[in-house]
Amino acid sequence: MRVVVADSLTLEPGTFFRSGSSPTDGFAPNASSPPGNGSAFDQNSSSLFGGEGNSGLENIDVQDLPAAAINDATNGDLFLETAVPLDDKDQLGDATNGLFQVTNDSAEAKPVAIRFTGFGPDGDGDSGDLSKQQVVETFEFYDSGNNHISTDDPDGTGPNGTVAGEVSIAPGTTEQIYLEYDTEEHASDLRNIAGASQNPFNNSSSGTTIDLVDSIEVGVDDQ
Structure with a gap:
C-alpha cells in the first residue's frame, strides 16, 4: 500500500523496523526485534509480492507470518506490504x-x-470480492494508546x-x-477469492495473493 501524508507531518518506518526501541534508531529490519509473532523485512531488497524485481512470496515462509516489509523512505515515497495467514487474528507491531x-x-x-483511500482489486466490492466494509474490518490501525484510528465506515x-x-x-x-488484522471473520470469502481450499501460504508453488488495500492517507482529520 502506498501512503499519502498531510503537510506538517513526517511519516517514516516505525520502531518495528528499527535497530532499537527509539524512533531515531537506524532503519534495520534484519536487525530489529519485532514484538509477538511478527517478521520484519526491507522492502527495498525483499519485496513480499514480487515488486522491485524480487521473487515475491519465495522470500517468505509460513513460519515468517505475519510479515511486514517497508522501504527506507518518508511520506509519499513510503511503501508498506503485509502478509498474514488466513483464519487468524493478531497484530503487526x-x-x-x-x-x-x-x-x-x-x-x-x-x-x-x-483513511483507506484506495482498495485493491480483491477488496473493491465487485462481484466475488470483499466489500470495502469487510476490508476495513480486516485491517485496523491503532495508536500508542491502543485506540483504533482508521476508517471504520x-x-x-x-x-x-x-x-x-483520531490521535492528537x-x-x-x-x-x-x-496494525491489527482479523482474517477469521471473513475467512470463507478470502479463501474463495484466493481460489484455495486451504491457506494459500501453505502451497509455495501457488503464489496466491489477495490485494485488498492499495493506498491509505495519514493526516489531520479535517473531513
Whole structure:
C-alpha cells in the first residue's frame, strides 16, 4: 500500500523496523526485534509480492507470518506490504513498535487519523470480492494508546468515509502506529477469492495473493 501524508507531518518506518526501541534508531529490519509473532523485512531488497524485481512470496515462509516489509523512505515515497495467514487474528507491531511513525513538525497539536483511500482489486466490492466494509474490518490501525484510528465506515460522511477515532500528536513529538488484522471473520470469502481450499501460504508453488488495500492517507482529520 502506498501512503499519502498531510503537510506538517513526517511519516517514516516505525520502531518495528528499527535497530532499537527509539524512533531515531537506524532503519534495520534484519536487525530489529519485532514484538509477538511478527517478521520484519526491507522492502527495498525483499519485496513480499514480487515488486522491485524480487521473487515475491519465495522470500517468505509460513513460519515468517505475519510479515511486514517497508522501504527506507518518508511520506509519499513510503511503501508498506503485509502478509498474514488466513483464519487468524493478531497484530503487526504494538503500542511502542509501530509499522509507521508520525512526527508532528508544526508548532501546534495535530489530530491524526488514517483513511483507506484506495482498495485493491480483491477488496473493491465487485462481484466475488470483499466489500470495502469487510476490508476495513480486516485491517485496523491503532495508536500508542491502543485506540483504533482508521476508517471504520468507508461509505460514511466525507469522500473517504468516517474513522473510528483520531490521535492528537503534540508539536515535535512522534507517534507509533501499528496494525491489527482479523482474517477469521471473513475467512470463507478470502479463501474463495484466493481460489484455495486451504491457506494459500501453505502451497509455495501457488503464489496466491489477495490485494485488498492499495493506498491509505495519514493526516489531520479535517473531513
